[in-house]
Amino acid sequence: xxxxxxxxxxxxxxxxxxxxxxxxxPVYLLExxxxxxTRYHDIEYLLKSPRLNKDIPSMFNLRYGRDMSNEPVFRFxxxxxxxMDTPHQRKLIVKALNARKISDVRALVKNSAEQLISKWxxxxxADLMNVFAYPLPIQVTCDMxxxxxxxxxxxxxxxxxxxxxxxxxxxxEAELDVSNAAALRLDRFFREICQQRRKQPGDDLVSQLLAxxxxxxxxxxxxxxxxxxxxxxxxxGTTANALxxxxxxxxxxxxxxxxxxxxxxxxSNTVEEGLRFNSSGPLTFRTVIEPFEFNGVQIAPGDAIxxxxxxxxxxxxxxxxxxxxWIERPDLNKSLAxxxxxxxxxxxxxxxxxxxxxxxxxxxxxxxxxxENVDQLKWxxxxxxxxxxxxxxxW
Ligand code: HEM
Numbered sequence: 001x002x003x004x005x006x007x008x009x010x011x012x013x014x015x016x017x018x019x020x021x022x023x024x025x026p027v028y029l030l031e032x033x034x035x036x037x038t039r040y041h042d043i044e045y046l047l048k049s050p051r052l053n054k055d056i057p058s059m060f061n062l063r064y065g066r067d068m069s070n071e072p073v074f075r076f077x078x079x080x081x082x083x084m085d086t087p088h089q090r091k092l093i094v095k096a097l098n099a100r101k102i103s104d105v106r107a108l109v110k111n112s113a114e115q116l117i118s119k120w121x122x123x124x125x126a127d128l129m130n131v132f133a134y135p136l137p138i139q140v141t142c143d144m145x146x147x148x149x150x151x152x153x154x155x156x157x158x159x160x161x162x163x164x165x166x167x168x169x170x171x172x173e174a175e176l177d178v179s180n181a182a183a184l185r186l187d188r189f190f191r192e193i194c195q196q197r198r199k200q201p202g203d204d205l206v207s208q209l210l211a212x213x214x215x216x217x218x219x220x221x222x223x224x225x226x227x228x229x230x231x232x233x234x235x236x237g238t239t240a241n242a243l244x245x246x247x248x249x250x251x252x253x254x255x256x257x258x259x260x261x262x263x264x265x266x267x268s269n270t271v272e273e274g275l276r277f278n279s280s281g282p283l284t285f286r287t288v289i290e291p292f293e294f295n296g297v298q299i300a301p302g303d304a305i306x307x308x309x310x311x312x313x314x315x316x317x318x319x320x321x322x323x324x325x326w327i328e329r330p331d332l333n334k335s336l337a338x339x340x341x342x343x344x345x346x347x348x349x350x351x352x353x354x355x356x357x358x359x360x361x362x363x364x365x366x367x368x369x370x371x372e373n374v375d376q377l378k379w380x381x382x383x384x385x386x387x388x389x390x391x392x393x394x395w
Contacts, residue, residue, distance in 0.1 A: 001025055011379050014282075015323060018311035027297045034285075034304040035297075040315035040336070042295070043307045047340040052286035052305065054343050056081035059287065059304065064170060071176060072183040077165055080230040083223065084343065092219055093227055094346060096208040100144070102353065109354050112139040113361040121365065128247070128391040133240035136358055140350075141232050146204035147193060158182045159232045167382075183229075190225045205231075235347045238280045241387030243355045246274030247362070248388065251374040253325045260327060261363065270327045271356045275337035277325045282310035282386045284339055309336045310386065366395040 003017060010017055021028055021038040028036040037043055046052060057078040060068045068074040083089040113136060120131050138155050161182035164171055193206055201207040209224045250257040260266050288303040314322040319331050338345035371393050378389045
């Protein structure tokens with residue numbers, strides 16, 4: 001079966017292709033030589049398998065054909081992912097990230113959302129992606145760290161530069177220099193903040209990361225800085241895209257929007273169902289550490305395996321009527337939108353609350369909100385994330 005995963009048709013609607021793969025080629029060899037897995041139960045099994053790990057530093061070296069660990073921008077990514085593969089370090093980060101009560105997180109997100117909306121509410125129309133969805137997670141993370149957004153750096157721009165190593169295309173030397181410079185600026189910025197918080201700790205996330213302790217162990221200052229930067233990086237695109245994808249679904253399926261507005265207690269379900277239906281993090285990958293046979297296919301050490309979480313989330317073996325967007329769905333707890341097992345999304349609680357409160361605030365402040373030509377919106381042409389190019393709205 002010859003398939004083009006970069007084609008606009010696939011990106012716009014990958015689900016029929018996934019349905020074919022689940023039926024005819026559930027372990028599919030991609031042109032790049034990597035495997036693609038599409039069935040729910042296979043993905044569930046592999047996410048828990050000790051034969052696979054998530055070795056991102058080795059993947060970078062393999063892609064670039066040289067050791068990238070001394071380049072500042074890759075150093076952040078490498079340190080961070082190495083920590084994510086070390087259960088002890090991961091526990092320290094989870095502890096700091098979940099230190100705040102959920103009610104406090106909700107209040108913080110609501111406040112940021114209202115502040116942002118007040119800046120453009122008088123305009124009557126806007127690209128919601130630019131004025132709301134992208135700035136919101138950055139603003140919320142700054143609030144959690146207790147730092148001023150406009151302090152001295154354009155965070156959104158710096159984060160985009162730091163994210164570049166994760167893009168499918170390799171960076172050339174000039175691009176690498178630009179990303180390295182951003183990494184060094186962020187490093188300097190956060191090092192100063194860490195020094196201030198050591199002298200005067202507060203109840204912010206920087207102080208919590210500096211103080212987090214597990215069995216007498218703490219994170220070093222370098223580890224804290226790397227985590228702070230990577231929390232911005234991992235949280236902002238997934239959350240921004242989730243928010244816009246779900247808003248789009250609510251206008252494509254007006255009966256579900258009406259149901260939601262009539263029963264606001266369904267906001268949390270709506271976010272979960274939106275993430276299942278059009279996941280903003282549709283794909284994850286693992287590297288094989290031990291050889292094994294899977295569905296009759298021989299998998300070798302060093303092979304990369306892509307796990308299509310959004311295909312799993314449309315598998316009729318697990319979900320009733322999987323291609324229906326249904327906010328009262330009874331099987332939502334099976335969704336793999338945040339992954340599963342030892343690498344389950346670290347920001348799942350925060351991401352879900354951000355999207356939920358952002359939607360509630362939007363519908364409250366802009367009751368006449370409409371999306372222009374909702375069935376013609378364009379998707380970003382990238383397989384590894386699911387997001388819109390822009391979201392023009394009026395109210
Ligand atoms: C609605 C928004 C979000 C979605 C859909 C999402 C989805 C995901 C997915 C699918 C994974 C991969 C799991 C795996 O490889 O098994 C992941 C990992 C991760 N996410 Fe999220 N995420 C969201 C928000 C956030 C936020 C707000 C943060 C940070 C504050 C965050 C931090 C992370 C981190 C650090 C990892 C790596 C965990 C590891 O590999 O151990 N995410 N996320």
